[in-house]
Amino acid sequence: MSNGTSRKGLVWLRRDLRLYDHAALKHALAECQAVYFCFIFDTDILDQLPGQQSNLGLSKSALLKFDRRVDFIWQSLAEIDLELRNQGSGLIVRHGKAVEELPLLATALGVSAVYANSDYEPSAIARDVSMAKTLAKNDIGFYEFKDQVIFEKKEILTNSNTVFSVFTPYKNNWLRSLREIDLAPHDCLPKAGQFARLPKAFDLGLPSLASLGFLPTGLEQYLPAGSKGGELFLNDFLKRIDQYQIGRDFPALKGVSYLSTHLRFGTLSIRGLVREAHRRMLAGSLGATTWLGELIWRDFYFMILANHPRLANGAAFKPDYDKIVWESGLQAKKLFTAWCEGKTGYPLVDAAMHQLNQSGYMHNRLRMVVASFLSKDLGLDWRWGEAYFAAHLTDFELASNNGGWQWASSSGCDSQPYFRIFNPITQSERFDAQGNFIRRYIPALSKLSNKSIHAPWLAGHIELEAAGILLGRDYPEPIVDHDVARKNTLIRYSVVKKVAP
Template identity: 55%
Template sequence: MPMSKNVLVWFRRDLRAFDHAALHHALQCGGPVYCAFVFDTPILAELPRDDRRVAFIHASLMELAADLEQMNGHLIVRHGDARTVIPALAGELDAGAVYVNEDYDPAAIARDETVATALRAAGRELRLFKDQVVLAKDEVLSQAGKPLTVFTPYKNAWLKKLNLDPGLVAPLHVEPHAAAFAPGRSTLPALARLGFDEVDLAAVGVTPGMTGGAAAFEDFLPKLAPYGTARDFPAVHGTSQLSLHLRFGTVSIRHLVRTVRELAERGQAGDGGAVWLAELVWREFYQQILFHFPYVVRSAFKPVYDRIEWETGPEADELFAAWCEGRTGYPLVDAAMLQLNRTGFMHNRLRMVTASFLVKDLGIDWRRGEAYFALKLNDYELASNNGGWQWAASSGCDAQPFFRIFNPVTQSQKFDADGTFIKTFLPQLSRLSAKEIHAPWLAAGKVPGYPAPIVQHDLARARTLQRYEVVKK
């Protein structure tokens, strides 16, 4: 029996209708091409009703559906277990193949294998394409053919490959092939029907969809040149704010890389262009680490660090709760955690500071912090979150040495010198001077409503060094 020419494109973390690998290749087949998204119940079951990410996805799908309809296509949205929904939908549409952009998370790989098996049993196939990264899986290896587990050699090899083949970031056009779309009406259930609440994304500074991604990038381009310096200061809007859009694919990584390289060639990227490009490479570095070493999801990349004896018991639980709720007595840490809890965003410098504090001041297992960030971050991405936490815990493939421990006071003094960021989230400290605000317990008179430090940094540092040195012997 010949395979049907109908094609189903399964959208996931690629919520855009332009420069889209799976959509581009599906349309080139001549169609009819159907498009679908599944609100995957195994994933949704772990999330709270007011999860901002679900609201972001829902709003982004509304824009995606409208764009597809402008090209005479439409978006089918289903709610259920994708492992059964996608094979069933392919049968309903008589689709000979399902085109999808590849995901490198272990759970996603397992899900896709299940879907592929079900499709094959029905005489259909799953076709995977590279879209969320420029270089994936085995495309960047050592000369010995092994995965690169140190960032700088990986970055150098990544850049060399891109320089040799700029076509890696060439756009994959959709509109010229729009005649292949299958016409129809989009279906998108309300958030309430999915079991989730409406969320005011604008209140936390988030604009969803392709429009939001494009606006964030346009806003960032004038800040590109000074990015290398400005990115470290949380009170300065010096970062791209694109991590959320990269996470859900409302921007194209090819477009971002292509644009910054073109600006660099014209001498318009400054020193910041190379620094920002390196940040995009970091993201891909962690993606390939997760792909090659999936055990990092639950274990230290360097197994020796799984022997560390972390603090446990009721006292550790109380310290963890204080960290989560922004009650540590260290203003920069507390302000950062309050920002995370209220907005779902945390500045990258502060992610390092708060992670270091949890692991190396409080002696609490990095996995607990990783799980909390996974619950709260709008831009949560397993590979980057895991890589960042293992970096802070010195257990990762490319980590800070265990004896380098962030001092939360000196970090505050250096990167929020006048306390502007701190005062935004801790207004009770506003009366303190720029000198006092970083260590309020040293100020004359107690600050009403603000706790004393839950740990003394110098003593905690000594305990951490001992904790790590024991397992290193």
């Protein structure tokens, strides 16, 4: 690195959409007299997004996509741009292939180095290796820093210096290894004039969402973006954090943090969140202790992906589980469509899918329920569900999404046993006993009793008629019988381990 000799630097924002406690920015300010900022709407990524297309009366060549993540990013960038402009600078935004746009921009600005925070997805690693080589040809350095996790790659190892595959010992070693410096915030306050004024040719402001090919989504009505939105949610959660271990499993309650999207895009600092959780844990808060465990799970899955990149290509963590023969053909596609649309006939599963489709969010308990239902009730390949979540979750994170789906299907590291099969009715009765969550997302069932709402097909004809429900018309009949499906799953998984009697 340059040890203070670089005159100009460029901070490439990616999964770190904030201007405080930012590793790459800290190092850029320490080494450069002038610092520029850029973000690239990478078409290598955007073109892969399925979205929901709408022409809004425009020509077919001007079709726009609906994707909450792009809108969240755009709004977060607008906040950053405004903050930079208040300090005499501004954000440079480009739209194109990052591997082409960034070297062109860095060369045109005359910077000596590009600073970025590490991304652990295999495709991003390959992109950054290529980027570094291209920049080096123009004598421009490319420096990466740890920012989105507390511990990365092989920083937490077993006593025999191997990578962990079981969470609890990883967590214990993680906690033993934690030092104050690991949670210390990075000082990102610039000295006078370090945030560089943009040359006129680069001072173009943010492109519109429409020019990027996307629609506004109205996301700000329930998920304000940027660091300000993150702080708003964090402050609200800190009022409830001490009860987190009690309320987190009940989807009708406001029991979780709702910070996952802000963590995904780095509008909040993971160090700040862990610092607060750890402090409260030491003070005896059971809720904070439980939440810290969830943040450590996040590090765990990042570590797993970094050390097992094959997982990004659909491989099961446990190779034997790739021998499982999943349902296929037209019937399998019909079952999958019913799952996607929330028409399985199991109210908690369907309500969860409606929550996802309507908001881009799903409660964590319900993610486990619907994932288990897909793979172990419907007998469908967990990768189908993984891909659906990847397309629809606003907080989609490859490492955690893959880890969660492999956990539910029993093919992942430290996953639930293959014979553990969530009963969707029992889960509903236990975690939505009053049916409040179901009623919110499936109003057609709202008049059923608290007992019958979990399994409408078991309700008597009189109750169904009084509630104005005709099964098959107002709400689907169950598409599978759970007890039969459970037996079939044990047979299906017998290629992995012999089913105990």
